Amino acid sequence: xxxxxxxxxxxxxxxxxxxxxxxxxxxxxxxxxxxxxxxxxxxxxxxxxxxxxxxxxxxxxxxxxxxxxxxxxxxxxxxxxxxxxxxxxxxxxxxxxxxxxxxxxxxxxxxxxxxxxxxxxxxxxxxxxxxxxxxxxxxxxxxxxxxxxxxxxxxxxxxxxxxxxxxxxxxxxxxxxxxxxxxxxxxxxxxxxxxxxxxxxxxxxxxxxxxxxxxxxxxxxxxxxxxxxxxxxxxxxxxxxxxxxxxxxxxxxxxxxxxxxx
Amino acid sequence: xxxxxxxxxxxxxxxxxxxxxxxxxxxxxxxxxxxxxxxxxxxxxxxxxxxxxxxxxxxxxxxxxxxxxxxxxxxxxxxxxxxxxxxxxxxxxxxxxxxxxxxxxxxxxxxxxxxxxxxxxxxxxxxxxxxxxxxxxxxxxxxxxxxxxxxxxxxxxxxxxxxxxxxxxxxxxxxxxxxxxxxxxxxxxxxxxxxxxxxxxxxxxxxxxxxxxxxxxxxxxxxxxxxxxxxxxxxxxxxxxxxxxxxxxxxxxxxxxxxxxxxxxxxxxxxxxxxxxxxxxxxxxxxxxxxxxxxxxxxxxxxxxxxxxxxxxxxxxxxxxxxxxxxxxxxxxxxxxxxxxxxxxxxxxxxxxxxxxxxxxxxxxxxxxxxxxxxxxxxxxxxxxxxxxxxxxxxxxxxxxxxxxxxxxxxxxxxxxxxxxxxxxxxxxxxxxxxxxx
Numbered sequence: 001x002x003x004x005x006x007x008x009x010x011x012x013x014x015x016x017x018x019x020x021x022x023x024x025x026x027x028x029x030x031x032x033x034x035x036x037x038x039x040x041x042x043x044x045x046x047x048x049x050x051x052x053x054x055x056x057x058x059x060x061x062x063x064x065x066x067x068x069x070x071x072x073x074x075x076x077x078x079x080x081x082x083x084x085x086x087x088x089x090x091x092x093x094x095x096x097x098x099x100x101x102x103x104x105x106x107x108x109x110x111x112x113x114x115x116x117x118x119x120x121x122x123x124x125x126x127x128x129x130x131x132x133x134x135x136x137x138x139x140x141x142x143x144x145x146x147x148x149x150x151x152x153x154x155x156x157x158x159x160x161x162x163x164x165x166x167x168x169x170x171x172x173x174x175x176x177x178x179x180x181x182x183x184x185x186x187x188x189x190x191x192x193x194x195x196x197x198x199x200x201x202x203x204x205x206x207x208x209x210x211x212x213x214x215x216x217x218x219x220x221x222x223x224x225x226x227x228x229x230x231x232x233x234x235x236x237x238x239x240x241x242x243x244x245x246x247x248x249x250x251x252x253x254x255x256x257x258x259x260x261x262x
Numbered sequence: 263x264x265x266x267x268x269x270x271x272x273x274x275x276x277x278x279x280x281x282x283x284x285x286x287x288x289x290x291x292x293x294x295x296x297x298x299x300x301x302x303x304x305x306x307x308x309x310x311x312x313x314x315x316x317x318x319x320x321x322x323x324x325x326x327x328x329x330x331x332x333x334x335x336x337x338x339x340x341x342x343x344x345x346x347x348x349x350x351x352x353x354x355x356x357x358x359x360x361x362x363x364x365x366x367x368x369x370x371x372x373x374x375x376x377x378x379x380x381x382x383x384x385x386x387x388x389x390x391x392x393x394x395x396x397x398x399x400x401x402x403x404x405x406x407x408x409x410x411x412x413x414x415x416x417x418x419x420x421x422x423x424x425x426x427x428x429x430x431x432x433x434x435x436x437x438x439x440x441x442x443x444x445x446x447x448x449x450x451x452x453x454x455x456x457x458x459x460x461x462x463x464x465x466x467x468x469x470x471x472x473x474x475x476x477x478x479x480x481x482x483x484x485x486x487x488x489x490x491x492x493x494x495x496x497x498x499x500x501x502x503x504x505x506x507x508x509x510x511x512x513x514x515x516x517x518x519x520x521x522x523x524x525x526x527x528x529x530x531x532x533x534x535x536x537x538x539x540x541x542x543x544x545x546x547x548x549x550x551x552x553x554x555x556x557x558x559x560x561x562x563x564x565x566x567x568x569x570x571x572x573x574x575x576x577x578x579x580x581x582x583x584x585x586x587x588x589x590x591x592x593x594x595x596x597x598x599x600x601x602x603x604x605x606x607x608x609x610x611x612x613x614x615x616x617x618x619x620x621x622x623x624x625x626x627x628x629x630x631x632x633x634x635x636x637x638x639x640x641x642x643x644x645x646x647x648x649x650x651x652x653x654x655x656x657x658x659x660x661x662x663x664x665x666x667x668x669x670x671x672x673x674x675x676x677x678x679x680x681x682x683x684x685x686x687x688x689x690x691x692x693x694x695x696x697x698x699x700x
Contacts, residue, residue, distance in 0.1 A: 054603040055472065055589060057484045058328045064471055076601035099285070099326055099588045101602035107283045126326045126588065130316065135284045151330045153491060162329070176330060177489035 002145050004046050004092045004121050004168030008214040008236045011045040017231045017261045018045035020216055021253065022096065022240035024066035025049050026075025028247065033080075034087055039254030041090035043261065045236050046168075048123065049084075051077050051097035058125040060180030062241040066248075077101045084117035094121035094147065094168065107134075111142040121145040121168040129162050136165065147171055152203055156210070163211035169236060170211045173219045174200050180241035181220040197229055204233040227260050285593055286321040286586075293320075293628040300629040307625065308556055317505020318593075320628065322621035325504040327591045331484075334491035339506040341410050346513065351406065358402055362435065363392045365517065369525035374652035375665075381672035382679040384530060386522045388546065388686065389657065395686030396518060396546045397428035397499055403514030405432035408495040415439045418497045419483040421448055421476030421542065422613035422660065423455025424686050425499030430464035432497075440464040443482045445475040448612045455690045473606050476500075476542070476616045480590050500543025501620030504591030508620050512548045519553020522681060534681040536561040536671055538664040541634065542578065542614035544623045546661075546685035555631060564623060565667040567609035568636035574599075578607040580619040581627050581634040594621040610639040610694065611659035613686075641666035643698060646688060658686035659694070 001009075011018035021040050025033055040047050052070035056063060077097065084093070095114065102124065105113060114122070122144060127135065129148060136146045145167025150159045153176060163170045175181045200217070207215045217230055218238030222245075230237055239260060246256035286292060294300045303320060306312055312319040325335055345351040359365040367390050372383040388396040401418075408416055416438045420426030426442040433440035442459055446468045449456055459466050472478030480503075487496040501511045526533055537554050539547035541564040554560045569577035577583065580595045587596035589604055597605040597617035609615040626632040637645075645665035649657045657665065661684045668680045688695070 055477065055481050057481050057590070058330075058488065060485070061471075071603060076603075078601065100596070100598065100604070103283055103285070103587055104600065104602040107288075110284070125328050126591070128325060128327060128329050128332050130332075131285060131324055131326060134287060138284075149329045151328075153330055153333050155333070158332075173330065176491070178485045 002120070002143070002168050004094065004145055005213055007092050008045045008169060008216070012235060017227055018236035019257060019261055020044060020046045020048055020218070020236050020238045021243050021257055022048040022050055022238060023253070024052055024063060024070050024244060025080050026052060026070030026073045027066040027244065028069060030073050030075055030079065030083070033083060036253050037087055037089050039252060040257060043254065043257050044091045046092050046094055046121070047089065048094050048096045048238065048240070049080065051080060051095060051101050053098040053101060056098065058178055060178040060241060062180045062244050066244045077104065081113050081117040084119070089118065092120040093118060094123055095119050096123040096125070099124055099126050107138070111138050111144060114144055115142050119144060121147050123147045123149070123171060125149065129165065140167070149173055150207065152176060156206065159207060160210045163207065163213065166211075166213055169214040169216045170207060171238070172204060172207050172215050172217050172234070174203070174217050175220050179219055200230065201233045208235070224260055285324065285588070290321055297630070303629045304555070304631050312625070313505055313509050317509070319622050319625035322586070322592070322594050322624040323505055323508060324593050325591060326588045326593065327504045328488060330488045331491050331504070334487070335504050335506065337411065337492070338407070338510070342407055342506060342510055345407055345410055351410070354406060355403060358406070359399070359517070363398050363402060364390065366521045367391050369522060369529055371529070372653050375648060378648065378652060379669045379672040380676045381668070382530070382677070383668060384526065384534065384679070384681045385684045386518060386550070386681065387684055388518060389655070389684050393424070393428045393431050394689065395424040395428065395658065396515060396549065397425040398431065399517055399549070400499060400511050400514040400545065401425065401428035401432040401497060404495070404497045404510065405429075405436045405438070408438060408497070409436060411495055413495040414493045415441070416495050416497050417441045417443070417483050417486050418499060419476065419479040420444050420499065421479065421615060422611065422658065422686075423448065423452040423459065423690055424613065424658070426464065426466070427455050427458045427462065429497050429499065430459045430462035433464065434462050441467060441486070443467050443469050443479040443486070445473070445479045446470045447474040448476065448479070451694045452612055452690050453693050475612065477604070477607070477618070484590070499545060500616070501545045501548045501622065502543040502590055502592060502594070502618055508592065508622055511545050512552060512622060515545050515549025516552045518546065518549040518683060519551060522550060522683070523553040526681060530679060532679065533557055533560050535675070535678040536563060536668075537681045538563045538565055538668045538671070539683040540565045540614060540660045540663040540685065541619060541623060542567070542616045542660065543618065544620035546683050548620060548622055550683045551626070551632060562632045563667060563671070564632050564634045565663045566634055566636050567611060567614035567663055568638035568641070569608040569610070570639055575606045576608050577636070578609045578614050578616055579636050580617060581623060582636055584617070584619075586624065589618045592621045594624045595619050595627070610642060610698065611663065613658070613660040614663065635667055637663040637666035637670070645669065646695065647699070655684070656688040657684055658688045659691050661685045
């Protein structure tokens, strides 16, 4: 069993919600990264480390904002991978990056650099299954999971194929649209079609029935109530924009996540 | 001001050339090194083998989109391939093209510019197409496809506003609600087109994120599309984006090249020595070039915006200065920094102010069939003046870059027969022309 999968399953068995917080690395400053990871790791099944990109087309306004700040702070994939060599995390780390920053590291070297930085998984929002074979093979040989996404628009047959090739966990996008909407409630941002909680629950149940790896729900999870009601339906819950907004307000990441799962 | 390099980039091996990476298989052995290998790749394109089943032109193209959009882009390709085999669809495209757009557009000998520049200059008058630019060819084609897709609404991006106006017009004609995303900077510099879109019934959304130009408008249109991929058609106007868009845009714009080749034979009794089109994303260029790719005697030039100079951020010369990367769903040359962040671009022309380029142009550069050269802001503005005063035509700033490059070509090739695609008229540029020319 992959270390990410193991971490999610053991969190679940201990009875506490398995959360996967997302950070835009370099937001609000590059220096904040170490403390953010140290605070979040004991509370988390996995931490998603976001690499800022100039054109985040799958992200809503919150992550667009944090990405712009991180870029102003000179955050880059190269900086992040160097920085991580000196940081010990109590939970597995996954990189979330759009494809283009990853292409700056030559093929054959990327995997080794990820390995050196203790990265256990990779999420690439603009790399669909059809384009992912070469990368998956390279990562598999190093034990790094390539985590694939499914959405409510993905037909079940296709979801099955994606789940069978996803490493670590299956990233289940719970609402159509960009990040930062609201799952299980009428959406208020970006024109995203809000799914009812029942619809999200049965969508997740369908995925868990076919997925050999844990199913993590993401996009629009922001309140303690949502965590309570979604927890039975998913193996893990991904919290992104809401955490970034908390950091923007000056809250510490650890405090925010404790409030969400406590 | 940027001067035009003598030979352009094609055929030269430089440090930016593609090599194997996460999305380019090593077996592909790209770019082709020898002339024979280049010719073999071009032959594949001419035989219709590119785009291949993965939407690639050699290594370029592909579908680098979120999973949310995979269903929509796959359905679009299926529906488009069916439609293009369907006689009734093609008949509607043809009759609407004739009666509503005004095809075929004229070919004109530019007598006075010819005399002044020492060449035989022919202009393909796409500026005379309905709504004033070539963009309408694709807007009509994809609008008709949207009917077959059964979507409820259409969205589009626009830079100069020409594609926005064309899409708004097509939506009015076909009965679709239409929303156009336009960078806030472009809303300012192309104000007349913003009003036209509104009159045609479209909602214009100024985009204040990112660089506030065409690139940010595409980002925002994609964000809209992911919220309702099956109920909305994203009517992309440039030859960029995930497959099948670059192919689809080329298919609907190829009418330019087909007509031009025939008109050159009819009116000049010969093929041109050289063909020039401006290249931002590259939609008018790819349509024009496809008429002449198989004619080995015809030199083909894509003209990128040289802006104010070669410093990053001062130009939009993607193929000249970029290296391959992924933006807006396709793998192609891209202006970017060493960390893979997309660079800001500049051009006096909003339609060329874009850091990416269509994947087929990247392919045509790497196989050496098309030379990509530059014309700067000042050269383009001078060409606007010349064309106004000598031919009585106010050209858009975009094709004025092609005119400027044709003029430069004439210096080294006096007497040459040169075809320029005058892809749009310049009325929409009045605000910026009044600012920079007076």
